[in-house]
Amino acid sequence: MARIGVFTCWCGENIARTVDVEQVAAALGQLPGVHCSLDYKYMCSEPGQALIAEKIKSENLDAVVVASCSPHMHLRTFRKTAAGAGVNPYRVEMANIREHCSWVHHDRAAATAKAIDLIRMSVAKVLWDEPLEPIKVPVTRRALVVGGGVAGIQAALDIADGGYEVVLVEREPSIGGKMAGLSETFPTLDCSQCILTPRMVEVGQHPRIKLYTYSEVEQVEGYLGNFTITIRKKARYVDIKSCTGCGDCWNCCPIKRNPSEFDYGLGMRPAIYIPFPQAVPARPVIDKETCTRLKKGKGCGLCEKKCLTKSIHFDDQDELVSEKVGAVVVATGFKLYSIGQEGGTDLRSVARPGYGEYGYGKFKDVVTSLQFERLLSASGPTGGRVVRPSDGAEPKNVVFISCVGSRDDAKGLPYCSKICCMYTAKHAMLYKHKVHDGQAHVFYMDIRAGGKNYEEFVRRAIEQDGARYYRGRVSRIYEENGKLMVRGADTLAGAPVAIEADLVVLAAAVVPATGVRELARKLNVGYDEYGFLLESHPKLRPVETSAAGVFICGACQAPKDIPEAVAQASAAASKALIMFGHEELTREPEVARIDEKNCAACFTCVRTCPYHAIDRAEVLTARGVFVKRTARVNPGLCMGCGTCVAVCPSKSADLAGFTEQEIYAEVEALV
Amino acid sequence: MSEAIAMSFEPKIIAYVCNWCTYLGADLAGTNRLEYPPNVRILRLPCTGRIDFNLIVKAFEMGADAVLVSGCHPGDCHYTAGNYHARRRWMLFRSLLETLGIETERVHFTWISAAEGKKFQQVIGELTEKTRAMGPYAAYQEMCVGQASACPEAAK
Numbered sequence: 030m031a032r033i034g035v036f037t038c039w040c041g042e043n044i045a046r047t048v049d050v051e052q053v054a055a056a057l058g059q060l061p062g063v064h065c066s067l068d069y070k071y072m073c074s075e076p077g078q079a080l081i082a083e084k085i086k087s088e089n090l091d092a093v094v095v096a097s098c099s100p101h102m103h104l105r106t107f108r109k110t111a112a113g114a115g116v117n118p119y120r121v122e123m124a125n126i127r128e129h130c131s132w133v134h135h136d137r138a139a140a141t142a143k144a145i146d147l148i149r150m151s152v153a154k155v156l157w158d159e160p161l162e163p164i165k166v167p168v169t170r171r172a173l174v175v176g177g178g179v180a181g182i183q184a185a186l187d188i189a190d191g192g193y194e195v196v197l198v199e200r201e202p203s204i205g206g207k208m209a210g211l212s213e214t215f216p217t218l219d220c221s222q223c224i225l226t227p228r229m230v231e232v233g234q235h236p237r238i239k240l241y242t243y244s245e246v247e248q249v250e251g252y253l254g255n256f257t258i259t260i261r262k263k264a265r266y267v268d269i270k271s272c273t274g275c276g277d278c279w280n281c282c283p284i285k286r287n288p289s290e291f292d293y294g295l296g297m298r299p300a301i302y303i304p305f306p307q308a309v310p311a312r313p314v315i316d317k318e319t320c321t322r323l324k325k326g327k328g329c330g331l332c333e334k335k336c337l338t339k340s341i342h343f344d345d346q347d348e349l350v351s352e353k354v355g356a357v358v359v360a361t362g363f364k365l366y367s368i369g370q371e372g373g374t375d376l377r378s379v380a381r382p383g384y385g386e387y388g389y390g391k392f393k394d395v396v397t398s399l400q401f402e403r404l405l406s407a408s409g410p411t412g413g414r415v416v417r418p419s420d421g422a423e424p425k426n427v428v429f430i431s432c433v434g435s436r437d438d439a440k441g442l443p444y445c446s447k448i449c450c451m452y453t454a455k456h457a458m459l460y461k462h463k464v465h466d467g468q469a470h471v472f473y474m475d476i477r478a479g480g481k482n483y484e485e486f487v488r489r490a491i492e493q494d495g496a497r498y499y500r501g502r503v504s505r506i507y508e509e510n511g512k513l514m515v516r517g518a519d520t521l522a523g524a525p526v527a528i529e530a531d532l533v534v535l536a537a538a539v540v541p542a543t544g545v546r547e548l549a550r551k552l553n554v555g556y557d558e559y560g561f562l563l564e565s566h567p568k569l570r571p572v573e574t575s576a577a578g579v580f581i582c583g584a585c586q587a588p589k590d591i592p593e594a595v596a597q598a599s600a601a602a603s604k605a606l607i608m609f610g611h612e613e614l615t616r617e618p619e620v621a622r623i624d625e626k627n628c629a630a631c632f633t634c635v636r637t638c639p640y641h642a643i644d645r646a647e648v649l650t651a652r653g654v655f656v657k658r659t660a661r662v663n664p665g666l667c668m669g670c671g672t673c674v675a676v677c678p679s680k681s682a683d684l685a686g687f688t689e690q691e692i693y694a695e696v697e698a699l700v
Numbered sequence: 701m702s703e704a705i706a707m708s709f710e711p712k713i714i715a716y717v718c719n720w721c722t723y724l725g726a727d728l729a730g731t732n733r734l735e736y737p738p739n740v741r742i743l744r745l746p747c748t749g750r751i752d753f754n755l756i757v758k759a760f761e762m763g764a765d766a767v768l769v770s771g772c773h774p775g776d777c778h779y780t781a782g783n784y785h786a787r788r789r790w791m792l793f794r795s796l797l798e799t800l801g802i803e804t805e806r807v808h809f810t811w812i813s814a815a816e817g818k819k820f821q822q823v824i825g826e827l828t829e830k831t832r833a834m835g836p837y838a839a840y841q842e843m844c845v846g847q848a849s850a851c852p853e854a855a856k
Contacts, residue, residue, distance in 0.1 A: 099727045100744070128730025129742055133821075139738040146741055555780060575780055619746070639780045670779035671750025675789065687746055695743055696758050699714065 178206020
């Protein structure tokens with residue numbers, strides 16, 4: 030027979046005022062299995078806990094019920110007390126007779142009766158409570174960082190500097206991400222490359238960072254602390270180990286006029302190329318779509334002949350490599366919303382009409398904000414001279430349109446892309462610094478400049494650099510006499526505006542990078558209707574996800590600027606470092622289990638489990654002879670929701686801590 | 701049901717709630733001292749997804765006059781999707797109850813978040829009054845006479 034101790038708390042007057050605690054204690058003492066029943070003024074206080082501990086020892090108790098406040102308040106406290114005195118902490122139950130009883134009822138008799146009922150339920154449950162041991166999960170102290178933009182770089186460096194190995198996977202030939210292509214950064218006008226490239230080099234040279242560029246995450250297996258990642262190293266046709274990055278190959282390549290991805294099509298690159306001079310690693314890659322040799326399988330091969338280190342291999346193939354890691358940081362960043370037409374496949378299920386009236390793709394002198402960054406950048410295709418892409422002339426009137434796709438549920442996306450107000454002010458400013466007699470015109474909806482020194486920065490663009498701001502939208506852009514006519518409204522003046530522009534810059538909305546949904550599905554991380562990854566809790570767990578051991582940072586979570594992305598990256602790194610601070614992780618043992626003998630192998634649970642924590646497995650004899658198929662819970666992944674228990678048609682699934690037996694016992698105690 | 705009986709009858713209500721939303725909503729009702737009738741007995745489960753609907757039948761067998769099932773609002777489930785499973789299962793289960801002749805009005809399904817102490821108070825108040833008006837639910841227990849209990853030894 031169980032030896033249960035019931036401890037009823039007065040909570041000062043909080044419970045005792047409406048519940049007759051002495052009567053409760055006396056009534057509970059009569060229940061079978063209850064060995065002692067006491068009441069005390071403050072159970073959670075030091076002497077209260079000491080009383081519980083003393084009674085556990087003197088009465089040789091093996092289970093404890095504390096009737097006091099909400100278990101969310103003190104279950105942990107009393108479990109610790111009980112564990113300290115030798116009772117398994119999972120044989121401690123709490124009856125909530127404060128929040129659910131004394132605080133919400135005034136009738137003393139009814140409240141007392143209810144309190145007795147609630148405690149009886151807890152006693153019935155504790156009778157069946159199994160002693161449980163926390164689950165220990167070994168940790169591979171090594172992290173995977175997906176994405177080598179500024180967030181991924183920061184996260185990788187933080188983890189590596191913390192003393193642990195990092196595997197950094199970047200899909201492009203070089204790390205650096207969007208930030209490497211920016212001109213200068215708001216609100217300080219630091220040169221973007223000047224602050225980023227040293228960090229890129231640091232990543233490239235770090236003894237604890239294993240860098241996979243031109244590679245993608247192919248497959249993810251395992252769980253918290255024990256992931257096995259398959260990485261696809263795309264065929265690069267260049268051996269980056271022996272290559273010295275001398276540049277002979279890309280200088281001799283005859284196929285020179287291919288639009289550069291890094292310059293968003295404004296510049297040209299050869300078929301064998303490095304995306305930009307400061308690339309890390311500074312090793313070229315051959316574009317198999319444009320290289321004559323790779324397209325035809327014969328001919329050319331100039332680079333191969335020229336290469337002194339024999340690093341060019343036209344027979345290179347994609348390679349799959351496997352890496353074991355304990356934590357994953359996702360930092361896949363963003364791309365720009367495609368302005369002309371937004372198909373229905375990538376964003377939401379409903380096709381959006383987009384902004385065909387702005388003529389992007391039709392007029393050469395209508396460019397995106399990222400293209401304009403390349404025009405401003407000293408390392409850009411024009412060497413930092415602002416020119417019209419159509420004829421190379423210096424533009425004297427430049428129109429900037431903000432919120433192209435943002436905050437427009439009808440044609441674009443309902444959310445604010447957050448960074449556009451600031452970079453548009455920066456663009457207007459930098460343009461003026463380069464073209465002194467030029468005029469910047471900005472169409473805006475609202476100016477959102479929340480951030481340290483941000484508002485002051487926008488004021489500077491307007492007041493010192495004379496950018497003209499029009500509060501209103503642009504309705505149409507069309508060509509007239511070789512100029513772009515921008516027709517819009519100035520709603521503050523209450524007048525239509527028409528500007529003859531030489532160049533138009535569209536601040537297109539920020540959307541998640543291509544392929545992030547596929548990656549999220551591999552990692553079991555949730556995403557919203559736009560593809561932004563979901564955090565566990567928007568306020569208190571901003572970098573954790575529903576998949577234990579997978580953290581997110583940067584623009585893959587929501588549009589954000591560089592300081593925020595870096596801060597979040599450090600936060601994600603610290604979460605990984607916290608994990609790595611332990612040899613093994615302990616998890617709550619309240620997880621599901623399957624009675625494998627009874628399991629009918631219908632695998633309804635496998636399909637239902639939100640965490641993919643249940644596997645299809647086989648029961649084998651000791652000699653390895655196949656007996657039957659069964660579902661099997663991976664306790665490292667199970668979060669203990671119990672959905673499998675409710676769906677199991679053969680009643681083979683159960684949830685430790687909330688077993689069928691325990692719950693039915695609680696209900697039956699209500700008679 | 702005569703008015704006199706209705707007044708004297710104290711319904712017994714069992715509430716199956718999830719640990720993360722409705723249980724905390726009930727805690728909030730307590731913290732804010734929002735009074736409601738003492739007829740409800742709350743049973744804490746990790747998630748509405750865990751609530752096997754046999755538990756509802758069991759509650760009636762044990763003499764409940766009404767059952768409340770309540771969890772996180774759609775989209776807010778602590779375990780991402782448990783409440784959707786519960787909702788889907790409830791749609792099926794309800795038609796089963798109707799076929800069996802069990803009064804489905806006695807089962808109340810709702811979403812109460814951790815911030816909705818006020819809603820918890822309202823739901824319990826309304827459910828108690830509604831159940832009081834419907835009268836005791838003896839019919840199900842009569843159906844159960846002679847039937848073996850699911851866990852006969854549980855409370856012993």
